[in-house]
Amino acid sequence: MMKCGNVLELIALYDDDxxxxxxxxxxxxxxxxxxxxxxxxxxxxxxxxxxxDLPPVEPPAELKAKVYRNLQEExxxxxxxxxxxxxxxxxxxxxxxxxxxxxxxxxxAFANAEGYFKPLFNIAQPDKLVATTAAVGAAGSQNQGxxxxxxxxxxxxxxxxxxxxxxxxxxAIDSQSAAxxxxxxxxxxxxxxxxxxxxxxxxxxxxxxxxxxxxPAMMSADNATGGSxxxxxxRNTMPAGSIPPTAPERTVMRVAAAQNVxxxxxxxxxxxxxxxxxxxxxxxxNCDIKEGGIVQPIVLSENGKSIPLEGTWQDGMCxxxxxxxxxxxxxxxxxxxxxxxxxxx
Amino acid sequence: MAVNEKEIVERxxxxxxxxxxxxxxxxxxxxxxxxxxxxxxxxxxxxxxQETFIRIYKSIAGYRGDAQFSTWVYRIATNLCYDELRxxxxxxxxxxxxxxxxxxxxxxxxxxxDSPSPHEKAESAERISHLxxxxxxxxxxQRASVILRDIHGYSYQEISEIQNCSLGTVKSxxxxxxCAIKAMLIDERELFSSVLxxxxxxxxx
Numbered sequence: 055m056m057k058c059g060n061v062l063e064l065i066a067l068y069d070d071d072x073x074x075x076x077x078x079x080x081x082x083x084x085x086x087x088x089x090x091x092x093x094x095x096x097x098x099x100x101x102x103x104x105x106x107d108l109p110p111v112e113p114p115a116e117l118k119a120k121v122y123r124n125l126q127e128e129x130x131x132x133x134x135x136x137x138x139x140x141x142x143x144x145x146x147x148x149x150x151x152x153x154x155x156x157x158x159x160x161x162x163a164f165a166n167a168e169g170y171f172k173p174l175f176n177i178a179q180p181d182k183l184v185a186t187t188a189a190v191g192a193a194g195s196q197n198q199g200x201x202x203x204x205x206x207x208x209x210x211x212x213x214x215x216x217x218x219x220x221x222x223x224x225x226a227i228d229s230q231s232a233a234x235x236x237x238x239x240x241x242x243x244x245x246x247x248x249x250x251x252x253x254x255x256x257x258x259x260x261x262x263x264x265x266x267x268x269x270p271a272m273m274s275a276d277n278a279t280g281g282s283x284x285x286x287x288x289r290n291t292m293p294a295g296s297i298p299p300t301a302p303e304r305t306v307m308r309v310a311a312a313q314n315v316x317x318x319x320x321x322x323x324x325x326x327x328x329x330x331x332x333x334x335x336x337x338x339x340n341c342d343i344k345e346g347g348i349v350q351p352i353v354l355s356e357n358g359k360s361i362p363l364e365g366t367w368q369d370g371m372c373x374x375x376x377x378x379x380x381x382x383x384x385x386x387x388x389x390x391x392x393x394x395x396x397x398x399x
Numbered sequence: 400m401a402v403n404e405k406e407i408v409e410r411x412x413x414x415x416x417x418x419x420x421x422x423x424x425x426x427x428x429x430x431x432x433x434x435x436x437x438x439x440x441x442x443x444x445x446x447x448x449q450e451t452f453i454r455i456y457k458s459i460a461g462y463r464g465d466a467q468f469s470t471w472v473y474r475i476a477t478n479l480c481y482d483e484l485r486x487x488x489x490x491x492x493x494x495x496x497x498x499x500x501x502x503x504x505x506x507x508x509x510x511x512x513d514s515p516s517p518h519e520k521a522e523s524a525e526r527i528s529h530l531x532x533x534x535x536x537x538x539x540x541q542r543a544s545v546i547l548r549d550i551h552g553y554s555y556q557e558i559s560e561i562q563n564c565s566l567g568t569v570k571s572x573x574x575x576x577x578c579a580i581k582a583m584l585i586d587e588r589e590l591f592s593s594v595l596x597x598x599x600x601x602x603x604x
Binding site: 062066067070072094098101105106108111112113117120121124125128132318 | 423428432435436441444445448449452453456457461526527530545548549550552555570571573574577578581584585
């Protein structure tokens with residue numbers, strides 16, 4: 055005869071049809087002889103009934119608008135790499151060697167008393183990034199077929215058919231999608247994406263926002279403070295003067311700062327690497343991608359320092375080796391399945 | 400007309416915003432409801448929805464179709480709920496009361512807004528809020544399992560996929576979660592009749 059303490063955990067599951075025949079038989083025998091446990095079964099049923107009958111809750115009416123506006127912010131801020139880019143396994147250029155190396159400078163600042171890495175943010179400058187890509191392209195990559203003239207003065211590179219086509223042959227999607235997803239290009243792609251969002255918003259009866267100001271209260275994110283202002287972490291405000299005035303808005307989206315940060319790993323020419331953009335979002339640092347081999351001075355924040363790191367380009371995305379990243383950020387790295395796991399040391 | 404969700408997900412992966420919109424319309428409310436039970440707060444639940452869909456947008460490229468899309472979405476949402484609760488728990492750890500003792504060992508108090516929502520009617524409101532209060536005391540994984548099972552009606556298999564654990568683990572979490580809730584309700588004698596006792600006399604089958 056089972057003791058009440060042991061059988062209680064089985065009684066808790068009695069109605070769920072998950073007990074084995076043997077378990078159920080044991081419970082039934084016990085219940086025949088134990089008033090207390092029969093009452094316990096009643097109790098479990100009471101509780102289940104209340105939980106099952108909870109009135110459904112409806113999201114507030116303006117939730118969708120909030121979510122989409124937030125998304126707009128995200129897209130605006132992800133100037134370096136698109137969120138939904140696929141990663142191709144077959145790429146034509148050997149990236150780790152030779153001319154495709156990009157020099158990535160991490161701007162990392164640890165000013166937070168809580169100890170977990172909560173860097174200050176600087177703003178990546180999309181103009182420079184575009185010029186970088188163009189320069190890299192001009193060096194003769196098959197995938198980045200930009201004309202050399204576009205490199206010229208580091209101007210914004212408009213959406214180019216070449217880039218679209220090169221991505222297209224890799225991923226075989228329609229050109230609109232390609233335009234949305236191609237990375238490291240000027241404002242044109244971003245404009246398109248934003249326009250699409252606006253279409254969706256207005257189709258859903260949501261008007262375009264004057265200015266996006268809502269942010270999740272509990273997430274440590276912040277929103278644009280103005281057209282050309284820099285975005286900073288809520289807790290670590292930087293003096294206004296230390297930020298270059300041409301930097302665009304950026305929403306600092308600190309997605310769930312869990313103890314361990316997990317990033318997908320991709321293999322580029324046999325080397326494990328992670329997407330720099332994903333890493334910067336998840337780990338909370340900012341970076342500035344420079345032309346290959348040339349380090350340009352960056353404006354530093356008060357507490358920040360800049361650390362050079364080598365990256366490489368794949369399908370228009372900048373990839374870095376997780377080992378180097380972990381080293382630079384003073385994190386421990388382990389691999390789980392096909393993921394890189396960063397732990398705080 | 401049957402909608403092929405797989406196609407929609409693929410198109411969304413390719414960057415098609417209409418597809419993303421469709422997926423939003425399909426899943427946002429469910430995510431809200433799941434999150435709401437964690438925090439008992441419309442604001443927090445809204446934040447979770449926001450965060451979840453940002454994540455979906457950003458990482459849908461990484462969704463490989465090994466789990467159902469819905470499972471993937473709920474997994475993201477519940478993980479975000481966990482993380483936020485953990486974060487709050489950490490912040491409150493110093494200033495808060497002692498743990499509650501139950502048969503299954505002590506469990507710490509979780510941070511939840513337990514004021515009744517406007518949806519709840521007067522009579523059942525008290526019962527419900529007492530019960531939801533207890534839910535807040537469960538360890539996160541148990542709470543998640545009970546919420547998914549008893550409030551939202553997901554199957555054990557679905558829950559094991561959402562929580563990325565074995566069926567046995569789900570069983571154990573649900574069992575212990577329910578036992579803990581019951582123990583807490585028994586402890587509070589004055590509430591005994593308010594929640595329990597509805598099925599009195601029905602006995603076993």
